[in-house]
Amino acid sequence: MLLEFISECVSLQTVPELTKLVAARLHWICDYDTCTTLLPEPDGLSLWSQDRKVCTAAKIEDESCLSSHGTALRDAMAKGSPTVAYCNDSDRFVLALPLGSRTAVHGALCVGRVGKGFSQEDVRHLQHACSSVGGALARIAALAAERTAEHAIKLVESELRAAAEDRVLLAEQMVGIVSHDLRNPLSAILMGTSLMEMGEANPAKKQRLLQSVQNATRRAQRLVEDLLDFTQARVGKGLAVQMANVDLDELMASIVDELRLSFPNLEHHLPDHPLGSACLDADRIHQLLGNLVANATLYGTPRKPVHLKCEINEGELVFSVSNEGDPIPPAMLADMFEPMIRGHQNQNEQHGVGLGLYIVRAIAQGHQGTVAVTSCAENGTCFSVHLSIGRMA
Known part of the structure; x- marks a missing residue:
């Protein structure tokens, strides 16, 4: 029976399987009333307890259940050798053994019975059984480590493959820009x-x-x-920005004057009070608004005004550019700020490379801000950029 138990241990690959085997087969080797085991799990040792009459093991979450056998279990693990104890109050004999060898202990097993001690043959048989269980635990731990290593390798390979695919896509996009646009x-x-x-x-x-x-x-x-x-x-790590304290009213006046040379249909809506100053990259904000105004002029209704606003709203600096015209199809809204995305148009004009809105988002992110778009037939299309005044102060 001991040899059969040992051979079954060899084929096991998980701790629950091993626990089930101990609960079902250990009574072949030694007569006992109760059995308690400490087995390793990813988050530490777990306590299992079983009754001979029931022949099933249950995981015990309550640490207080260790009170009767806990000391013997931990002593066996610490010493690496069997520990025998006698409880006068219950006339119970307790035998605790380490699971493993003298050099590698992976857990402990404790059996108890009332009114009868354990013979040398009982101890010897249980030692062989516990050595087999310890060997199984060591093998299970090695398999788990191997699976973890394989998973880590596959994860790294997946990341490298994704990075390579991204580089290929980037190269294709570069070639497309140079060869076509x-x-x-x-x-x-x-x-x-x-x-x-x-x-x-x-x-x-x-x-x-x-x-x-x-x-x-x-x-x-x-x-x-x-x-x-x-x-x-x-x-790289995002678009570079050179932050400096800027007078917002002067900045907006300069941007509007320059943009109107190329976009005479631009209308600038002035706030009721001075905007004050903020810490930002003036050149990048100029680029951001230029891209949004150019986009609104390109895809909006011809000769209809493009509206530009700058305001302070609930502690945020908000730029908005809106235009009239056909709404953006809902299927396109989710990808509006991805590179190489171009809207649908009927004009036969020369259009950009499809990077304008991508760069707008990168500039907003460089200022720790966000950009969003809304579009409908009734209110037209509006791009809004929100930058936190608090973060830029």
Whole structure:
């Protein structure tokens, strides 16, 4: 029977399986009334108790249940050898044994019976059984560590695979920008300079060619700047911002004056009182609002005003840009601030690379802020940026 118990221990892979085996088979080896075991679990040792008559083990959560056998169990673990005790008040003999070897103890087992002590043969048989249980516990711990290591390796592999896929996607996006979006303005520049080199005599036509080249150059420059910002935000630790104390009223006046040169339909709504000052990156705020106004002009109703507001609301600095026009489809709202996302339009104009709103979000995050969008047929589309005054003070 002992050999059968030992052979069954060899095949077990979990602590509950081992507990079930001890409850069902240990009485073959030694006659006892009660059995208590301390077994290792991820969060520490757990106490199991069973009655010979019931032959089932129950996990005991109450530490007070250790009062009768706890000392013997812990002594056996500490000494690495059997410990025998006699309880006068209940005429109970208690035998506690370590689970494992002298050099590696993984738990303890305690058996008790009334009116009869334990013979040397009982102790020897129980020692063999406990050595087998200890070996099973060591093997179970090794399997658990191996599974944990395999899980950690798979997790690292998954993270590396995701990072590699992200790099591939980034490379594809870069190639797409350079091969498609940047090609058009460069072609316009090349064509314009070639025509001017041919010696166009008409001053008006020469002026138009020069204007076309300048527009294409500015467009190419804007694409390159967006690409650099995108790379910094995607690969680095976010978009760099240079914080400084700024007069908000002066900043907004400067931004509006410059934007109106390119977007004459821009309407700036002034607050009722001075905005005061805040700590922020003025150039990045200029870039943020420029992207939002350009986006609103591109996708809003032609020749309808684009509204720009800046206000202090409940301790936050809030910028909002709104326009009239067809609402953004609900399916697009969740991905509006992802890179390479472009809205649907019917105009045949040259459009950006799809990084404007991504950069807007990166600038807001660089200021510890957020950006949101609402869009419906009745009220149009509104992008709002919320920056905490408290964080910038």
